Amino acid sequence: MARLLGHARYVFGGLLLLTIALLVWQHVGMEEVLELGAGHFPVKVTDDRAEGGASQGWVERKGQDLVMHCRLDKKIDWPHCKLSFDFLKGAKGIDMSRFDYMIVDATYAGPRPMKFGVVVSEVEEGYTRFDTWQSYKVEQVESLDLPSNGHMVIPMNWFVVAQWWKEMAKPPIEHSIVNLDNIVYLDLLSNFGGGEGERILTVHSLRLHGKLISRDTLLLWLVGAWVACAVGWLAVLTLSLRGQLKDSEAAIELLSTVNKALELEARDLAGQAYIDPLTGVLNRQGLRAALMSTSSLLADPMAVIFIDIDHFKSINDTHGHDVGDDVLRKFANVIASGIRSSDRLVRWGGEEFLIVCPMTNVYQGKILAENLRHALHHHTWPAGLRVTASFGVAQHHEYDEVGVVIKNADEELYRAKRSGRDRVCAHIPGELTVAATAA
Ligand SMILES: Nc1nc2c(ncn2[C@@H]2O[C@H](COP(=O)(O)OP(=O)(O)OP(=O)(O)O)[C@@H](O)[C@H]2O)c(=O)[nH]1
Structure with a gap:
């Protein structure tokens, strides 16, 4: 950004x-100048003889100057001579509308006062026909006094549509307004006024001035x-x-x-903090969290089964630690497949496991332990091993802490170990012991 x-x-x-x-x-600049004077366009002089007058005019060129001679004769009311410039090329003339003013540099010799006018003929698209001169729109500036220094500036907005032409041609309104964009003829009309006699108008230059780009454009x-x-x-x-x-x-x-x-x-x-990484079952923290978050686990009756793999040390010692780990994993699998989904299997540590069985009394717990013990017998173990375990079962009583039932189950496990291993011992309150079941 x-x-x-x-x-x-x-x-x-x-x-x-x-x-x-x-x-x-x-x-201040951007000037565009268009020279119209001698040598740039065809020029001729017309006098009033074609209209019944007797004035005589002619033109001669002296270097860059155009010299118009006019011998004025007052035979008619409006005697005149005119210097005509012809801009017509094909059907196109000059676009004078983009110029701001016209400058005439001329000197005059003859009787005064000296008056002249500038008359232009416009080809109007959709109106002018080249074989009908009346259809050329005539626009003009009249009765101009040539200053003593001969330098005359004529703004283009002085041009008006000639009244006599409007009366004669009676153009539609849209062709009655000034339009200078296609001027085919320009006449310097010298109706000099005053008396008869010879007058000489020398045009040094005639040019149009404007801007290459108009201010508006x-x-x-x-x-x-x-x-x-x-x-x-x-x-x-x-x-x-x-x-x-x-x-x-x-x-x-x-x-x-x-x-x-x-x-x-x-x-x-x-989750990992609650799971034993080797076997994938809960660890002690996991059991604590489960007991705290799942109140139904403690719903009486609840049995706890403590399990310890028999002679596990000798498996490690004989077959190595990796086989020992494999046996632990498979052991957890066998036990997990033999319990309900509402039970919780916990690796208590080393080769010791614990099952929390909600809605299970000690007798039911004992039957479950027996089933698990048999399942171990029927499982195929790595390295052709025979793996057995001892089980201690106890039942939780609502007035006891959870630790008490675990301790009772642990004691029963010890009893099973002492009684020869691969058996289940259960803690039945009121009875001293329940006979351990041997394989
Ligand atoms: N491979 C393996 N061994 C373990 C793991 N945890 C504990 N052990 C081993 O388990 C063995 C337990 O041995 P003991 O406590 O003497 O028990 P035991 O050999 O099973 O004998 P009894 O319980 O009296 O039948 C020890 O050698 C521990 O090193 C474990 O995660 N992996």
Whole structure:
């Protein structure tokens, strides 16, 4: 975003400088000049003889000057001579509408006052027919006084549609207004006034002045450029923000995925704290947590079966620790497959296991222990081993701590060990002992 703002500063700063430079240039320079004088377009002189007059005019060229001679004769009311410039090329003339003013540089010799006019003929699209001269629209500036220095500036907005032409041609309204964009003829009309006699008008130059680009057009372009830049900038900004939004969304998604993974891992770790890694059954902490979180475990009657693998040390010693581990894993599997899902199997430590059996009395517990003992007999063990275990069973009483029933079961286990192993001993209150069952 900061980089984008940096670029924008250069772009808009550059555009501002360009705007100022163009406006200043347009104001003080950007001149366009069109020379109409000698040598640029065909020129001829027409006098009033075709209209019944007797004036005589002719033109001669002296270097860059056009010299119009006019011997004025007042035979008719409106005696005149005119210097005519022909701009027609194909069906096109000159577009004078883009110029601001016309400059005539001329000197005059002859009787005064000296008056002249500028008359232009416009080809109106959809109106003018080239074989009908009346259909050329006539626009003019009349009764101009040539200043003593001969330098005459005529603003283009002085031109008006000739009244006599409107009365004669009666054009539709849309063709009655000034239009200078296709001028095919220009006449310097010298109705000199005053008396008869010879007058000489020397035209040193006749030119149109304007700007290469008009102020209005330039302003339009500049506004267009600013709007384009602003729209472009907004588009780039929107795209960049959208990109950032996508990145943020992706980052949020990634964070939430990581979060979930961490949550799962934390849950896993918490679970691992309660699970014995070798056998996958609960450890002592796991039993504590289960007893605290599952009140139904303690619902009386509840039996506890303590189990200890017989002569496990000799398995380790004879076959190695790995086989010993394998036996522990398989042992846990055999026991787990023989109990209910509501029972809890716990590795108490080493080769000792404990089963918590809710809704089970000591007699039922004893039967379960017997079944498990037999299941061990029928299992196939690694290295052709024969694995047996001793079982101690006790029942929990509601007035006792859980530790008491575990201790009682542990004592019964000891009794089973002392009685020769591979058997079940149960703690029946009121009875001294229950006869241990041998395999
Ligand atoms: N492989 C293996 N051995 C273990 C593990 N935990 C304890 N032990 C071994 O289990 C053996 C237990 O031996 P003892 O306590 O003498 O009991 P025992 O050999 O089973 O004899 P009795 O219980 O009297 O039948 C020890 O040698 C311990 O090192 C274990 O996770 N893996």
